[in-house]
Amino acid sequence: MTDPPASAGDVRGVRAAVLGTGLIGGSVLLRLRDADVEVTAWDPDPETRRLGRERGLHLVDSVEAAVAGCEVVFLCGPLPTLPGTLLRVAEATDDHCVLTDVGSTKGGLADFARAHGLAARFVPGHPMAGSDRAGLHSADAALFGGAxxxxxxxxxxxxxxxxxxxxxxxxxxxxxxxxxxxxxxxAAAALASHVPHLLARALAGAVHRADLRDAVLTLAAGSFRDGTRVAATPSDRTANMLLGNRERVLDELGRVSDFLDELAGALRAGDRAALLALTEEAGAARAALTERSLRPQRREFPVHGAGERELAYLLGLGAAGGHLTGCRVEAGTVVYTAHVPDSAH
Structure with missing residues (x-):
């Protein structure tokens, strides 16, 4: 890949590979194909490879065949398989090839990559998109738009x-x-994504054990359906995610439990004022999902010689709740455009 501004021209001549074609990997594959990227894929399941070929996708029978000559490789298999796949792909590609993954936890794989000398070419990644479905047949090329x-x-x-x-x-x-x-x-994903999976399973599990289970399901409305949607996610995927981030999930689950205890305490005491205050506090956080005000930001760094300052800016941007809207390299300068919450300093 070359260094012009992000545009359709960035993908001309790029060769990519997708390893693992479930919901996320399959969606990555479909979007790359639709964008006219030359993309090859591999999946460990022969039936999935057959299904992909029937859909006109280029699936091959080995990891090495998939990544040959590639400039970017997306590792999209289950979390426990990623370290081994990363090493296998690193050995089969040259140093110019960008390696990334789509796993829902990052710390363990990041440490593994550093320990094996891959920090310069591997960028851990996590698209915050998905559904309760699974498999290539559920993949959607539009899944990541705006995510x-x-x-x-x-x-x-x-x-x-x-x-x-x-x-x-x-x-x-x-x-x-x-x-x-x-x-x-x-740390952020534990509360934004992983704990909600636990809470959805807890609510659905409580209903399953209830004496009036069928009556509850008959009466279930939007609040129950929305609150338990991710409980339909394949159990192995959920278990891998929770175990991969166990300590942080347990920490944040404690934070949720503390707030729930406050709600229960106010309800038990019949304290309307406390109950209103707590529900309004929670409602404000929910409203912020769509009502946060963002302001544009621009930063420039020399391509060489300012690595630590550039890195500090990028990591601070994400920690403050911001995101990048542009990245271009020209005349020895990298220019980032971004949006950050008005509340961020």
């Missing part, structure tokens, strides 16, 4: 790779790139 896509540069040595991948994700997937450290991603 947040976290990228975790592993030190200043990986900034060139980060820039290349950022432009590709913006131009092809139309996603909002959120740069974060791997540890801060896992």
């Amino acid at each position: 947040s896509w976290v990228l975790c540069p592993l030190g200043s040595a990986g900034l060139t790779t980060f820039r290349r991948l950022t432009r590709l994700i913006m131009s092809v997937f139309r996603a909002r790139v959120v740069p974060m450290s791997a540890d801060e991603h896992d």
